[in-house]
Amino acid sequence: MRPKLPIQCPGCDNPLSVSQLSCSVCSTQVSGSYSLPMLLQLSEDEQNFIIQFLLSSGSLKEMAAQMGNSYPTVRNKLDDLIQKVQTLKEKYQS
């Protein structure tokens, strides 16, 4: 099982940031304080939705058929995701 990347603090629900990166070949470690890129701040389901959106060339009808959902359900998910990304973008820029 591939472990999920945690994006929220389990203690206080605030977004987590990267404090250490390491090379799996030579074990070099880099420490610092880096915020997660905007797309990584989305949940795994939301990231999968975006990938699906790209792979179906942005066709919501095709996505609906692939996901077994109705067209408005997929459009609502996209609208909610757009709103979330806009909020993140505002936070990211400020």
Place this chain on the structure above:
Amino acid sequence: MMNFILNPFETTSEQKQWLVGLLTLILGATLGYVFNARFDGLIDLHFTEKVYYTEPLFDLLIACAMTSVLLFGLGKFINPKTRFVDVVFPSLWAKMPYVLTTFFNINQASYKSGNQIMEAFQKGSHFEPSTATLALLLIEGAVMLLALMISVIWLFNGFKVATNSKGLRNNIYFILVLMLAEIASKYLISAIN
């Protein structure tokens, strides 16, 4: 499974939703004609002495059209991306539970019991039904209540899916529009007849 029963609009494809919608109209007109039922309002079902085939069909068409137009207006206000077709589906589907309950009027059973109650009420006497009539009335009442609940749940969930509506304020608007649709469709159907 329960989620699908309560909210079929989330997962059902457009073609299947059209199919069920058209089936509701055809079945509604046919069963309405066979069992002398009128669907004279958004959440109405009445049994009469005799109906023509076109009467239940027009009842359904008027009620669905009125509900769709009013819900579409509210949908556009809540979310400008709302499509008309997405509010037509729940308006059509919401009639299916009523259509299926017309079977209670086999041999005019429900109509006759209703008349007996009315006669007893007008004469000021007690209505003393047979055990079979009482059992039928109780079952019919329970099933009708269930049909009403399913119908309203489908309208509500279908509207939510169509418009991505959220929050208490939008739910209150929805209830008000539903009441308006009931009054308007009832008025229009009675004005045409």
